[in-house]
Amino acid sequence: KNEVEQSPQNLTAQEGEFITINCSYSVGISALHWLQQHPGGGIVSLFMLSSGKKKHGRLIATINIQEKHSSLHITASHPRDSAVYICAAYGGATNKLIFGTGTLLAVQP
Amino acid sequence: SQTIHQWPATLVQPVGSPLSLECTVEGTSNPNLYWYRQAAGRGLQLLFYSVGIGQISSEVPQNLSASRPQDRQFILSSKKLLLSDSGFYLCAWSEGDPYEQYFGPGTRLTVT
Numbered sequence: 332k333n334e335v336e337q338s339p340q341n342l343t344a345q346e347g348e349f350i351t352i353n354c355s356y357s358v359g360i361s362a363l364h365w366l367q368q369h370p371g372g373g374i375v376s377l378f379m380l381s382s383g384k385k386k387h388g389r390l391i392a393t394i395n396i397q398e399k400h401s402s403l404h405i406t407a408s409h410p411r412d413s414a415v416y417i418c419a420a421y422g423g424a425t426n427k428l429i430f431g432t433g434t435l436l437a438v439q440p
Numbered sequence: 441s442q443t444i445h446q447w448p449a450t451l452v453q454p455v456g457s458p459l460s461l462e463c464t465v466e467g468t469s470n471p472n473l474y475w476y477r478q479a480a481g482r483g484l485q486l487l488f489y490s491v492g493i494g495q496i497s498s499e500v501p502q503n504l505s506a507s508r509p510q511d512r513q514f515i516l517s518s519k520k521l522l523l524s525d526s527g528f529y530l531c532a533w534s535e536g537d538p539y540e541q542y543f544g545p546g547t548r549l550t551v552t
Contacts, residue, residue, distance in 0.1 A: 333483075364541075372528050374543035417484070427499075428541060432483040 334358050335420050337431035344438050350405040352416050352434045357399065360422035365392050365403050368415040368433065377403070377416075408438045442467035446531050446544040453551055459504075459518040461547050463531030466512065471533040473514040474541060475506055478528040490514060526551045 335356045344350050354363070365377040378385050378392040380401070385392050389408075394401040405412055415433040443466045453459060465471050475487040486499045488506035496506050503522060507515045514531055531544040 335483075362540075366543075372530075372546040372548065374530065374546075376540075376542065379540055419484075427486055427489075428484075430484040432481075 333431070335418060335429050335431040337416075337418055337434050339434060340432070341435045342437070344408050344436070346409060346438055346440050348408050348438075350408050350412075350436065350438075352403045352418075352436070354401045354403070354418035354420075354431055355399060356401075356418075356420040356429070358420060358422060358429065360396075360399075360420045362421045363394055363401050364419040364421065364428065365401075366417040366419060368417060370414070374417070405436075410438045410440050413437050442533070442535075442542065444531060444533055444542060444544040446529075446547050448547060449545065450548045451550070453521050453549065455523055455551055456520050459516070459521050459525070459549070461516040461529055461531075461549075463514040463516075463544055464512055465514075465533045468512070468533070468535055470511060471535055473508065474532040474534070475514065475516050476530040476532065478530065480527070484530065488516070521551045523551050525549065 338353045362379055362381045364379050366374050367377050368374045380392055380394050389406045391404040413436055415435050417433045419428045419430045421428050445464050447462055473490045476484045477487055478484050488496055488498055490496050490508045493508050493511055504518050529547045532541040534541045
């Protein structure tokens with residue numbers, strides 16, 4: 332079992348829909364990172380959070396440390412949001428970033 | 441502001457040939473540097489990280505090696521490529537906190 336699990340693996344949505352991507356981790360962490368990878372491969376950091384909630388535009392990230400769970404929400408989704416979304420947990424025994432396998436999101440017009 | 445460069449962007453190499461991928465960071469000093477590989481359908485895997493010139497830590501035993509000849513330069517090499525080395529290679533840097541990493545544009549390597 333991976334230390335960082337994401338769900339769903341694939342997600343197709345219609346433009347305007349509210350989207351939720353989930354991330355669960357089994358290690359103790361000090362921070363969690365949400366990343367976006369576009370089809371060309373480049374990776375952009377969206378959020379880094381260690382507690383509570385952060386919001387940037389239409390993106391919202393939450394984390395529940397006790398439940399070892401984080402969610403990334405996209406409101407009013409748009410085709411340009413189509414990408415792979417990756418969560419990465421920092422901490423545990425190795426003190427390294429541990430990556431989930433990503434969620435492939437396709438938003439259809 | 442800081443920027444990170446990787447080259448080449450794409451590379452097709454035959455099995456058994458050597459490899460050299462380069463990563464440079466601008467606008468910061470003494471960054472932590474990382475090499476990751478993303479195989480098709482799999483998550484990012486940390487290959488090497490470096491906290492300073494000449495200081496390399498290897499995460500996964502393999503036929504790849506890394507070097508840091510200058511403060512802001514990180515090189516990934518191989519003497520003989522294997523088919524299993526195909527993938528997307530990403531360089532990243534961090535300043536201080538290793539969990540706040542910034543990624544380069546990546547190199548897509550296909551070994552034929």
